[in-house]
Amino acid sequence: MTGQPQRVLLLVGSPRGMKSTSASLGSYLLQEMEKGGTTTAIITLSQFMKSDEGKNELVDAINRADTLVFASPLFIDSLPAPVIDALEMIRDRRMVSQPPWRQSLVALVNSGVPEPRQNATALAIYRQFAEEAEFGWAGGLAFAPDSVIRGKPLREAGFAARNARKSLELAAEALGRGGAVPQAAVNLADKPLVPVWMFLLNANRSWKHRVKDPAVWKEMEKRPFRKTA
Amino acid sequence: MRAVVLDGSLQGDQTSRTAREVLEEELKENGWKVRSLQLRDMDIGPCDECYRCWTRHPGLCASHDQGRMIPGLYVTSDLAVFLSPVTFGAYSSQLKKALDRMIPNVLPFFEKYDGEVRHRKRYPAYPKLVAIGILDRPVQSGETIFRKLVERNAITFSAPAHAAGFVYGSEDQESIRLGMRTVLSRVGVKV
Numbered sequence: 001m002t003g004q005p006q007r008v009l010l011l012v013g014s015p016r017g018m019k020s021t022s023a024s025l026g027s028y029l030l031q032e033m034e035k036g037g038t039t040t041a042i043i044t045l046s047q048f049m050k051s052d053e054g055k056n057e058l059v060d061a062i063n064r065a066d067t068l069v070f071a072s073p074l075f076i077d078s079l080p081a082p083v084i085d086a087l088e089m090i091r092d093r094r095m096v097s098q099p100p101w102r103q104s105l106v107a108l109v110n111s112g113v114p115e116p117r118q119n120a121t122a123l124a125i126y127r128q129f130a131e132e133a134e135f136g137w138a139g140g141l142a143f144a145p146d147s148v149i150r151g152k153p154l155r156e157a158g159f160a161a162r163n164a165r166k167s168l169e170l171a172a173e174a175l176g177r178g179g180a181v182p183q184a185a186v187n188l189a190d191k192p193l194v195p196v197w198m199f200l201l202n203a204n205r206s207w208k209h210r211v212k213d214p215a216v217w218k219e220m221e222k223r224p225f226r227k228t229a
Numbered sequence: 230m231r232a233v234v235l236d237g238s239l240q241g242d243q244t245s246r247t248a249r250e251v252l253e254e255e256l257k258e259n260g261w262k263v264r265s266l267q268l269r270d271m272d273i274g275p276c277d278e279c280y281r282c283w284t285r286h287p288g289l290c291a292s293h294d295q296g297r298m299i300p301g302l303y304v305t306s307d308l309a310v311f312l313s314p315v316t317f318g319a320y321s322s323q324l325k326k327a328l329d330r331m332i333p334n335v336l337p338f339f340e341k342y343d344g345e346v347r348h349r350k351r352y353p354a355y356p357k358l359v360a361i362g363i364l365d366r367p368v369q370s371g372e373t374i375f376r377k378l379v380e381r382n383a384i385t386f387s388a389p390a391h392a393a394g395f396v397y398g399s400e401d402q403e404s405i406r407l408g409m410r411t412v413l414s415r416v417g418v419k420v
Contacts, residue, residue, distance in 0.1 A: 003232075014278070015275060015276065015278050016278055016279045040316060046275070046363075054370050066391055075276065075325075076325075076329055076331065076332075076382065076385060077378055077381035077385055078319050078320070078325065078328075078330045078378060079319070079325075079383055080275065080325075081276075081278070081322050081325040081328075081329050082275050082322075083328035084316060084317075084321070084322040084325050085322035087316075087317060088316060088322055091317075095241065113339070113345070113346040113347070114346055115346060116347050118346075118381070121374060121377050121378050122378075123318075124374045124377070125317045125318050125319045125374060125378075127315075127372060128317040128318045128374055129317040131370070134319060140298050143406050159342060168231065183311060185415070190257060194313075196341065196346060199339075199346065200339055200340075200341065200346065203338075203339050204338045205338060206273070207283070207284075207337050210280070210284055211283075211284045212284075213285075214408045216284065216285060216286075216287065219287050220283070220336065220337075221287070221289060221336060221351065222287045222288050223351060223352055224287075224288040224289050224301070224333075225288070225301040225304050225305050226305070226354075227231075227298070228305070
């Protein structure tokens, strides 16, 4: 990459929109980049993909940006269907026309399991999209903090989110200089936020609080479908 | 033996159509009951992460569109086949919208499996998994991602066996048939 990005567009790919962990991570990156004078904007993909008018607005916003930041959760080892839908549409539109300047793409993926490496395939998909849609690949970060952040602003997510914050700060600094996500940021994002045993204990207990109805709790392992001969 | 084919092909994709026809023929001629779903023609909304399939009515999706039947069809089959154009190395949005609706088939609770964390199984057994990627021509980077994705899906869906294969636009019907037999044999399906 060359040149300093002036306009950065965050595309939030979670169905929870701005209340999501994806939005928390992406917004933190943008806030850090704003400190260096970068202009930023945010779009929630599911909202804009509902209509042809929304798709046109989405493409217009993309065409005004220097850098795109996709932030999405891991869904069944990949990106959520509405994100794939958006990527297909963006790729097809870019085969017809695209801005004359080289745009770059950054991807942030987060999941509900404690090992960030489970996000590797999703990041590879974003990278392949960047190549096919003719964006410069500026790197990706895989986080596993969903149960730690739960859509809270990253600044309020406490000690456990410190590595995620530091990773995004390093990435913002490098991207602000026109560079790519540095390896140090990747390494920090890769660090599990909590030990696996603690994750298992807390995550499995948390469902007891989320299931309000005791009758449902008794049937949590119900099997509604059975094979017939 | 039952097979479910989740067809994530796009309108007018002749290669996918031929691949699906050959696959269905091969399975049916060998005694399989095949249920194929043309996903692009179905009313399947996206998963909105409400988690009511875990917290309100365990194992059943809260949305009452056609996506609600996918988990049942899947888990009551002996073989599941994903058919999709290779899209950035992944499945098309048409196939993915169906797969995103499959979380009722696992429990919200986590377990450690083979060195990493995954959701616990809801059912004692799940189907074997075969994924067929459709491409105009061989594309190494896309195929590598696709194979990895299928491998990860096999863990997520607790598939007892899995395999990925590719069909290219330049192939004739007999070449596609041979490829289907090869990929099915990798999961122990004799055709």
